[in-house]
């Protein structure tokens with residue numbers, strides 16, 4: 001009697017995760033940098049003594065696009081997301097540093113992206129101005145089933161080559177962009193605002209953008225961390241139409 005082969009062990013996820021692993025970022029960093037223009041070096045006490053003035057100054061800098069005071073801070077995120085998200089992410093060149101796990105030096109884990117139930121599946125409209133609407137239960141079922149089968153086949157092929165001694169850097173060519181990867185990404189508030197202006201949709205945005213939902217999910221989590229660290233800067237970003245200064 002022939003044995004049925006074990007299905008490939010794979011993990012399917014519809015979420016992304018973002019951890020803030022390190023930071024030196026606060027609204028006072030913006031105030032110090034801005035006030036050196038007119039007051040020279042100041043103590044933290046002096047810089048933050050008048051909350052209303054602080055709020056007004058941050059808002060003025062944002063409104064008039066005095067951007068450099070928003071660069072004197074740093075946030076490092078550990079991000080777990082599909083490769084297609086990282087491919088979009090790394091287009092952001094200015095004020096960002098990246099280090100991603102290697103498919104040459106380690107065997108890649110079988111963790112794959114399958115959209116969750118809330119992910120709108122059907123695209124309507126013209127390029128650059130798409131609208132997404134819900135799929136039917138049948139379309140959701142098909143998408144999950146076909147993706148999972150396809151991912152398993154690709155991972156089996158990867159394993160077959162590794163088992164035969166083929167180098168990881170060669171065998172990985174069969175793996176799809178739905179494979180999860182991990183990276184550290186370090187930025188400052190100014191570069192993060194530029195990213196958020198392009199990669200999130202928001203009712204307060206003066207210049208609407210139409211990002212892919214999965215990179216937006218990463219952006220939303222980074223924004224939540226940043227808003228806790230720099231509430232005045234975050235509020236001024238929203239107040240001024242979510243355009244990076």
Ligand SMILES: Cc1cc2nc3c(=O)[nH]c(=O)nc-3n(C[C@H](O)[C@H](O)[C@H](O)COP(=O)(O)OP(=O)(O)OC[C@H]3O[C@@H](n4cnc5c(N)ncnc54)[C@H](O)[C@@H]3O)c2cc1C
Pocket residue numbers: 091092093094095194198199209210211212
């Ligand atoms: C909705 C959406 C759809 C997209 N579709 C595509 C697509 O189909 N194909 C594609 O290839 N990309 C696409 N992109 C990527 C896009 O073209 C940008 O590469 C990406 O958004 C990063 O933006 P950026 O260059 O402004 O950011 P950064 O690289 O971080 O640059 C920040 C700013 O620095 C300045 N700057 C940086 N480099 C230069 C330079 N070399 N010369 C002059 N000024 C510079 C610019 O002012 C720039 O805005 C898309 C992006 C979005 C948001």
